[in-house]
Amino acid sequence: MVADTSILVLAFALFLCLILSRWYNERKNNINQINRIPGVKTYPLVGTTYMFFGKSRNETFDVLLKEAIRFPYISRLWIGPFPQVCIRKAEYVEKVIGSTKNLEKSFGYKFIRYWLGEGLLISGGNKWQKHRKIITPTFHFSILETFFDVFSDKSKILIERLDEHCGTGEPFDIYSYITKAAMDIICEAAMGVSVRAQEKGTNTYVDAVYQVSQLIMNRVVRPWLHPNFIYKHTKAGKEFHECLQTLHGYSADVIQLRKMTRKEKLPLNGNGEVKKNRLAFLDLLLEANENENLLTDKEIREEVDTFMFEGHDTTTAGITWTIFLLGLHPEIQDKVYNELDSIFHGSDRKVTLSDMSEMKYLERVIKEAMRLYPPVPIIGRRLSENIQLDEYCIPEGCMIKIDLYNLHRDPRFFADPETFDPDRFLPDSMHSRHPFAYLPFSAGPRNCIGQKFAAYEQKAVVSTILRHFTVRAVDKRHDVKMINELVLRPIGGINVTLHRR
Numbered sequence: 015m016v017a018d019t020s021i022l023v024l025a026f027a028l029f030l031c032l033i034l035s036r037w038y039n040e041r042k043n044n045i046n047q048i049n050r051i052p053g054v055k056t057y058p059l060v061g062t063t064y065m066f067f068g069k070s071r072n073e074t075f076d077v078l079l080k081e082a083i084r085f086p087y088i089s090r091l092w093i094g095p096f097p098q099v100c101i102r103k104a105e106y107v108e109k110v111i112g113s114t115k116n117l118e119k120s121f122g123y124k125f126i127r128y129w130l131g132e133g134l135l136i137s138g139g140n141k142w143q144k145h146r147k148i149i150t151p152t153f154h155f156s157i158l159e160t161f162f163d164v165f166s167d168k169s170k171i172l173i174e175r176l177d178e179h180c181g182t183g184e185p186f187d188i189y190s191y192i193t194k195a196a197m198d199i200i201c202e203a204a205m206g207v208s209v210r211a212q213e214k215g216t217n218t219y220v221d222a223v224y225q226v227s228q229l230i231m232n233r234v235v236r237p238w239l240h241p242n243f244i245y246k247h248t249k250a251g252k253e254f255h256e257c258l259q260t261l262h263g264y265s266a267d268v269i270q271l272r273k274m275t276r277k278e279k280l281p282l283n284g285n286g287e288v289k290k291n292r293l294a295f296l297d298l299l300l301e302a303n304e305n306e307n308l309l310t311d312k313e314i315r316e317e318v319d320t321f322m323f324e325g326h327d328t329t330t331a332g333i334t335w336t337i338f339l340l341g342l343h344p345e346i347q348d349k350v351y352n353e354l355d356s357i358f359h360g361s362d363r364k365v366t367l368s369d370m371s372e373m374k375y376l377e378r379v380i381k382e383a384m385r386l387y388p389p390v391p392i393i394g395r396r397l398s399e400n401i402q403l404d405e406y407c408i409p410e411g412c413m414i415k416i417d418l419y420n421l422h423r424d425p426r427f428f429a430d431p432e433t434f435d436p437d438r439f440l441p442d443s444m445h446s447r448h449p450f451a452y453l454p455f456s457a458g459p460r461n462c463i464g465q466k467f468a469a470y471e472q473k474a475v476v477s478t479i480l481r482h483f484t485v486r487a488v489d490k491r492h493d494v495k496m497i498n499e500l501v502l503r504p505i506g507g508i509n510v511t512l513h514r515r
């Protein structure tokens with residue numbers, strides 16, 4: 015009996031040794047593969063995250079810029095024991111996101127999950143597929159068309175707010191004004207709820223978004239803050255928890271408000287039935303919950319959190335960086351104004367869907383602004399299989415950081431990359447470019463679901479501002495410090511002066 019047990023224990027120990035040695039060899043092999051990729055010196059426990067220690071928010075972004083200069087196209091980082099391969103070359107990016115593989119998000123998104131849950135941005139596998147299928151129709155062309163009144167009405171309020179600064183010669187930060195307009199737009203268009211952010215002073219939701227994004231980015235590069243049982247006892251962890259309560263409380267209120275007013279507000283057709291093609295995004299989610307039980311209450315909250323954040327913070331950045339560049343380039347601003355004048359002939363009428371295709375030059379301007387300042391500067395994936403990027407074999411399971419900011423500065427595709435030149439997006443120039451050289455909305459199956467909405471909103475808001483004001487930027491490009499806290503934002507905002515047309 016004793017002999018039998020000993021044999022069993024011995025067999026189990028041998029089996030364990032075998033598993034461990036296989037795991038060890040595989041890990042060693044993977045580490046060797048990763049370490050063949052150029053990168054800064056690695057130290058035990060912290061990996062390469064020491065680069066970020068003691069750095070201020072904008073210095074953190076500078077670290078990434080310096081890394082890209084030192085190691086163009088590809089480099090490796092170690093976030094503690096976890097390797098991360100950073101790519102900035104169109105051909106490499108195509109290999110990672112150009113197929114239906116590698117659909118899972120990377121490790122860093124884990125910390126966003128506490129805020130956005132298993133919403134579309136974060137989730138993976140069957141859940142992501144199912145939700146993407148349910149949500150895609152809400153961004154159908156016919157629905158987008160119905161949002162133009164919202165774009166116009168909220169832009170009109172924005173103009174009234176901006177008018178207070180007009181002609182004073184006093185610079186002011188336009189970023190906060192655009193943020194509130196973008197909040198009003200996403201809440202009204204997608205959620206069917208009027209939050210009147212522009213009519214109120216501070217917005218607790220917006221403040222909490224900034225704070226939570228900063229806390230998440232800080233946590234990602236500090237491996238000792240990764241375990242929850244440590245983080246929740248820290249000052250940052252407590253602040254994070256408070257922010258989550260504000261953010262989740264706000265989205266719960268939005269859902270509640272829409273539930274209450276939904277029945278009265280839905281437009282009816284001649285027979286008194288609800289017109290399907292006028293449903294807001296949130297209505298569709300609520301329908302999926304009520305009628306077919308396709309989504310739970312929690313899933314709806316997570317999608318509302320996701321779309322409120324993705325739907326306002328990104329477009330705010332896109333619009334404000336565009337205004338900044340136009341404010342620095344009066345000659346380009348004049349060209350945009352002339353185009354707008356040829357469409358609107360000086361009238362104050364609302365912007366419509368058919369105007370969009372007329373704003374060809376403005377479209378190029380916005381595209382070029384998103385090239386230089388991509389609102390989402392970095393995205394991440396987890397590899398579902400080994401891939402070969404030139405001489406480097408990157409093992410399955412590795413995290414890939416796709417650096418859109420530097421991808422957009424590849425001189426092979428964008429000569430003199432720092433120059434602001436909207437004509438890079440003339441059809442001829444675009445056709446001859448690598449399809450993965452410019453990806454502000456990412457690409458492949460997990461591309462931005464709201465990109466058409468965003469493109470229209472940006473054109474609608476920027477055109478309305480320029481129809482009313484001449485904009486001058488106060489600071490030069492090198493004076494404006496950037497932070498990458500999920501979205502690429504200017505520290506201290508964008509200071510401008512306005513003059514009435």
Ligand code: HEM
Nearest residue numbers: 134135324325328329332389390393455456460462464468
């Ligand atoms: C200029 C504005 C915008 C930019 C530059 C932008 C950019 C992006 C990028 C780069 C991604 C991929 C993220 C990743 O892989 O981690 C993404 C995904 C996403 N975006 Fe946008 N976005 C913008 C506006 C919007 C708007 C207005 C909405 C909603 C109304 C939206 C909703 C989403 C969602 C839900 C995803 C996740 C899609 C999925 O994984 O299936 N975005 N966006």
